[in-house]
Amino acid sequence: MTPILEVSRLGFLSWLLCAVVVQAEPLFDVFKYVDQLIGTDNGGNVFAGATLPYGMAKAVADVDGQNTGGFSTDGSNVIGFSHMHDSGTGGNPSLGNFPLFPQYCAEDVLDNCNFLREARATPYNGSSVVASPGYFSLSLVNGIQAEMTVTQHAALYHFTFPSETAADGKELSPLILLDLTDLAASRQNATISVEGAGIRGNGTFIPSFGGGSFIMHFCAEFTGSTIKDSGIWVNNRAGTEPKDLFVTRGINLFYLEAGGFIRFDRPASGTISARVGVSFVSADQACRNAEEEIPDWDFDGIKKTAEDAWREKLSVVSVDAGGASDSLQTNFWSAIYRTMISPQNYTGENPLWTSDEPYFDSFYCLWDSFRSQLPFLTIVDPDTLSSMVRSLLDTYKHLGWLPDCRMSLCKGFTQGGSNADIVIADAFVKNLTGPVPIDWALAYEAVVNDAENEPLDWSNEGRGGLMSWKALNYIPALDFDYLGFGTNSRSISRTLEYSYNDFCISKIAQGLGNGNGHAKYSDRAMNWKNLFKPDQKSSINGKDTGFTGFFQPKYLNGTWGFQDPILCSPLDGFCSLTSNPQETFEDSIWEYQFFVPQDFASLITLLGGEVEFIKRLDFLHTSGLTDIGNEPSFLTVFLYHYAGRPALSTQRVHSYVPGYFNASTTGLPGNDDNGAMASFTAFCMIGLFPNPGQNVYLISPPFFESVSFRHPQSSKAATIKNIGFDPSYKNVYVQNATLNGKPYTRNWIGHEFFLEGMVLELVLGETESDWGTKEEDRPPSMSAAGMAM
The missing domain is CATH 2.70.98.10 (Beta-galactosidase; Chain A, domain 5)
Structure with missing residues (x-):
């Protein structure tokens, strides 16, 4: 055999071996990483x-x-x-x-x-x-x-x-x-x-x-x-x-x-x-x-x-694990799976009214799911989320109110504000659409109804205390409310939540060209400030925490009441609607002091500036005051972005995932709430977290080398890539970034990223850098100079 023929034979055998290896290589099976027992x-x-x-x-x-x-x-x-x-x-x-x-x-x-x-x-x-x-x-x-x-x-x-x-x-x-x-x-x-x-x-x-x-x-x-x-x-x-x-x-x-x-x-x-x-x-x-x-x-x-x-459903997401463990991949894919178990499609099974619109049930409850679960569906399943929004609006048409919680054809209990307002605003600012368009005029009518009209039974729809809300610009403790009936509690958390509800309504008004509505509800979105008591201190076991200025209840006559800022935290008992109603719902004043999603710039100033704000966040997350197994804590993990320290948000994420959110049967720190914990996990691991009701995702490096999302409607793929990815997670801090190949310095991004199929590349290192720290690179706030929303 001639040398040339021998080389050809060896080349053919090499090619054949490679072909066999390629054919034998198993295809990715997502079910390998879906564990329903988590x-x-x-x-x-x-x-x-x-x-x-x-x-x-x-x-x-x-x-x-x-x-x-x-x-x-x-x-x-x-x-x-x-x-x-x-x-x-x-x-x-x-x-x-x-x-x-x-x-x-x-x-x-x-x-x-x-x-x-x-x-x-x-x-x-x-x-x-x-x-x-x-x-x-x-x-x-x-x-x-x-x-x-x-x-x-x-x-x-x-x-x-x-x-x-x-x-x-x-x-x-x-x-x-x-x-x-x-x-x-x-x-x-x-x-x-x-x-x-x-x-x-x-x-x-x-x-x-x-x-x-x-x-x-x-x-x-x-x-x-x-x-x-x-x-x-x-x-x-x-x-x-x-x-x-x-x-x-x-x-x-x-x-x-x-x-x-x-x-x-x-x-x-x-x-x-x-x-x-x-x-x-x-x-x-x-x-x-x-x-x-x-x-x-x-x-x-x-x-x-x-x-x-x-x-x-799962095919719209793809991952290059880059050496990340099977356990982390299981945690990730199982979380995505759980985001699509509920709400449940009961279309054709609603005997309460006749309609051609979709009917979804098991909204358990919007207070839980507006924060991350429904925003996650905006990315991975916009058609279904569009149907859910239409279902909420159809419920308003036939029952007179947007539901805040709904299960088995029944009205569920309202936990805080009118949270359908946030769900609808989030869909609106992200240009959510489906096979049948959402009636945004009807949507605006529905959310304004929440803001202006009090139902007789506001324990399960709408808002209570609207007379005081309009006259005093806060919800008083022991409010005199003869228009409707509900648990006379949660005056602090409802004040904060109503403020954000009104902000969301202002964004819909602005988008629809309704200047009067935008101005009116923007003003009411600042009502949260009226319950801030600048000289209030907080102690744990008799020891001063060193921080001054907290929200406190206020009575009808304008005088201050008192609730211990640590009450309703893991350090001092759980507060529910039925067993222990207080002026905050299911969490403490310490947690609720950070619920001002529309204007963190003002909150940072009010709490003493960026350094003090970060100290408070650190204390919240390290003192035992926060309950990461409850939804109000979710956004606080990422609030360092607003103080120009996105690396600290990343650090905080890695303190919770996989420590508290992992692939074990005990791998959730609280009940999943129809996929709320699941979506928090998934968002943390893809490196983006929403401020719902706004067109804002806060950027933190994914837990994998890259993650891609194929938009189910346009088929355009959006990709987040880590350059210098390290599966031991030493390199977790963004040094610099590019968007579609051009330098990108903002520590946040909008939903266009998914709609237009962009590529975000994050260069990683072991130490914090100055990326995303400048004032102009921080997420928008109502009062931030040059960042009016």
């Missing part, structure tokens, strides 16, 4: 089961421990498998209606079955839990396996029973019961009908964080074996006659447990399938939902459809 312990309350993006049906195993989201990895017992849940909410467990439970009756005697929830509770094998987008399964310690997948309004289960025999050697008959309850045992009354291989009915329930009640309907059908018998059960006793039941709550705090059952001959495969449709309209519609969405009981096909839906 936050399923330690109060994260995350929904871990099978769902579509924003899906109404949500199937998972329910436990008797931390069951606010249904399932927990806390080692508690399984009490059922139900078809609707919310994710990450605090307080009472939510939904979990009409659970199924599979079991054998001892010796095949019906009266030996455990129908009551407490009696049937069964441990599960922790190692058996499998959760992936659109799928969930586990095995009970008795050997029964359950796996489930979902469509938009229906769930499909496979229950596999091991072979068991009675004392006489006969094979036991699998039984599946349906319980007319929910996770919170809030059922008021219910009906059930068992016919053939199906069970259908409805129940009236109470929402977990709101007023009123709602009716839910179900339609369950079973296949896989012949039926041995069926009937109803009440109080741990069952009978094959009658087949219908109406049950009320019970009396004297006695909760009447009841439901239906079907018992089967055990099939050779051991598997019995259950198809459950749910509806807020009727049992007939629940049956149609199941029949139309799961016509052929194709478990693998339904599972794949769900997986495809999730892959499409």
Whole structure:
């Protein structure tokens, strides 16, 4: 063989080897990095089961421990498998209606079955839990396996029973019961009908964080074996006659447990399938939902459809990890996944009014989600967020008020201001659009209604105290408010939040060319200053913190009241609407002193200048006063940007991620609140954080070498690149930056970055630089010279 031929042969073999290596290299599978069990312990309350993006049906195993989201990895017992849940909410467990439970009756005697929830509770094998987008399964310690997948309004289960025999050697008959309850045992009354291989009915329930009640309907059908018998059960006793039941709550705090059952001959495969449709309209519609969405009981096909839906949603983000650990990647992708579990798309399932507009539910609550979750959807799923905004406006059209919190067709409790105003303003300033345009004139009408008209029951919509707000320019402690009724508390936090609500309204007015509205609400946006007491001090355990000047309550006559600035912090007790109402909501004056998103420049001056402002921020984050597991703390992590020290924001981010936000089952410092904690994590890790209601993202280096976002509407890709990225995170400080190849000195950027598909390159180093520190490079504030908003 000639040398030339030998070289050619070697070249061909080398090329072939490279081709084989390239072909063998595994493609990136995002599901490898989605862990639905993050936050399923330690109060994260995350929904871990099978769902579509924003899906109404949500199937998972329910436990008797931390069951606010249904399932927990806390080692508690399984009490059922139900078809609707919310994710990450605090307080009472939510939904979990009409659970199924599979079991054998001892010796095949019906009266030996455990129908009551407490009696049937069964441990599960922790190692058996499998959760992936659109799928969930586990095995009970008795050997029964359950796996489930979902469509938009229906769930499909496979229950596999091991072979068991009675004392006489006969094979036991699998039984599946349906319980007319929910996770919170809030059922008021219910009906059930068992016919053939199906069970259908409805129940009236109470929402977990709101007023009123709602009716839910179900339609369950079973296949896989012949039926041995069926009937109803009440109080741990069952009978094959009658087949219908109406049950009320019970009396004297006695909760009447009841439901239906079907018992089967055990099939050779051991598997019995259950198809459950749910509806807020009727049992007939629940049956149609199941029949139309799961016509052929194709478990693998339904599972794949769900997986495809999730892959499409997640595909708009891409990462060059640059050596970042698998744990960090899991934390990141799992967080993005959780931002799209809720709010839930109930379009076609709203019996309260007739409309062609979308209807979204499970806004738990806008006080939580306006800060980062909904702004994150502006980037990754603008079409769906546009539909959510239209849903909020349609609710205003039919009920007269924008919702502040909404779940299960019911009005939820208002926690602070009228936070839909911020959501709508954020969408407006970022030019949010979808297949159907948002009616911005209607939007302005709706937010002005919040600002000008007080509802009778402002505990669950609108604002209270508007007479005082307009006359005194603050919300007084012990306000005299005869126009409407709500908890007479939160005077400080509502003053601060109403100020920002009005600022957001001013931005919409300005954009619509309404000069009078812009001027009016800009003036009211400065009302926060009226509760600042310049000589107020703060102590911890009798020791002066060294800082003077804090917000304080003020009465109708203009005299000062007092609330200890550390009250409602982790150092001095939690303050809620019901158990401990104070003048701030769910956090302290120490935290709320930084809630002036519209005018940090004025706040910095008021608190003594940049050096003192930074000292206060440092003290907040290092003294135990801040609760990073609660949403008011989110923006404070990045407020160093406004004082010209963006590197300190980066430093603070790395003190929380992954220390408090990580890829473990206990990896959330508080309940996820429908994806609030998830979106905070995702924003921190992509290197941009929003000041919602404004066209502002605060820049901090991503946790990866680069992160890209393909805009779902234009397909333009926006990319943030770290030059000199170090996966050990020594190089985390921006030295200089370019935007589309040109020098960029601002420490913030607008939403055009995503809309136009820009490239932001950040050169990193080990030490703080002067990048982004100059006054002209700081984010805008109402009063900052040359930076009027």
